[in-house]
Amino acid sequence: MSGARPYVVGVTGGIGSGKSTVCEEFAALGAPVIDTDQVAREVVACGSPGLAALVAAFGEDILSAEGELDRRRMRQQVFAKPALRQQLEAILHPLIRVGTQAKIDAAGYPYCLVCIPLLVERGGVNRVDRVLVIDIPEALQIARVIARDELTASEAAAIIRTQASREQRSAAADDVLENSGPLAMLRPQIATLHTHYLQLAAADRET
Numbered sequence: 001m002s003g004a005r006p007y008v009v010g011v012t013g014g015i016g017s018g019k020s021t022v023c024e025e026f027a028a029l030g031a032p033v034i035d036t037d038q039v040a041r042e043v044v045a046c047g048s049p050g051l052a053a054l055v056a057a058f059g060e061d062i063l064s065a066e067g068e069l070d071r072r073r074m075r076q077q078v079f080a081k082p083a084l085r086q087q088l089e090a091i092l093h094p095l096i097r098v099g100t101q102a103k104i105d106a107a108g109y110p111y112c113l114v115c116i117p118l119l120v121e122r123g124g125v126n127r128v129d130r131v132l133v134i135d136i137p138e139a140l141q142i143a144r145v146i147a148r149d150e151l152t153a154s155e156a157a158a159i160i161r162t163q164a165s166r167e168q169r170s171a172a173a174d175d176v177l178e179n180s181g182p183l184a185m186l187r188p189q190i191a192t193l194h195t196h197y198l199q200l201a202a203a204d205r206e207t
């Protein structure tokens with residue numbers, strides 16, 4: 001397949017809900033997966049125009065000795081300063097959007113998954129053809145996050161409070177995968193969704 005625009009499924013969910021895990025399962029079935037966190041890193045890679053734009057706006061203090069973006073220093077600069085944060089986002093978001101679109105255009109498959117952690121929070125629902133939400137109860141979300149990251153339960157809970165609620169995400173969802181059981185339980189549902197997305201992509205192409 002070439003030339004035609006792929007059908008885009010936006011995958012979202014709270015921190016540690018299982019977005020990456022679910023995306024890996026779709027990838028194993030052949031679906032291309034685009035990770036917007038990875039795009040966000042690529043657009044400010046060493047020597048990129050994105051990094052040059054950040055240095056022009058925020059100064060060389062945001063660079064490490066190796067000339068890479070020092071994310072901790074960048075965060076410190078904009079922390080609790082909404083105007084600077086807005087300026088940072090005004091530089092990054094268009095670059096991430098263009099970088100993501102380039103990957104979508106190059107996907108070479110009837111549909112692709114785009115993992116967008118803050119899809120609901122940032123009002124991006126209309127930019128995708130379908131929304132797949134990965135949902136888990138908050139207690140399990142906290143347990144999985146603290147097992148994976150060096151965070152305390154209260155730090156994980158604080159991050160969750162800054163994100164959309166389960167109800168807000170459910171309201172935006174076309175499909176929901178409930179990820180509280182073992183992954184083996186989810187695999188048949190993922191296979192069903194994969195077939196469904198291929199059908200939706202084919203129908204979309206006919207219209």
Ligand code: ATP
Nearest residue numbers: 014015016017018019020021144148179181182183
């Ligand atoms: P983030 O928002 O932080 O990027 P995420 O939504 O991509 O996270 P994952 O990294 O996929 O979430 O999953 C969070 C943690 O939970 C990981 O350590 C992962 O291995 C584990 N996990 C995900 N799904 C399951 C499952 N069904 N059973 C057990 N552990 C799981």
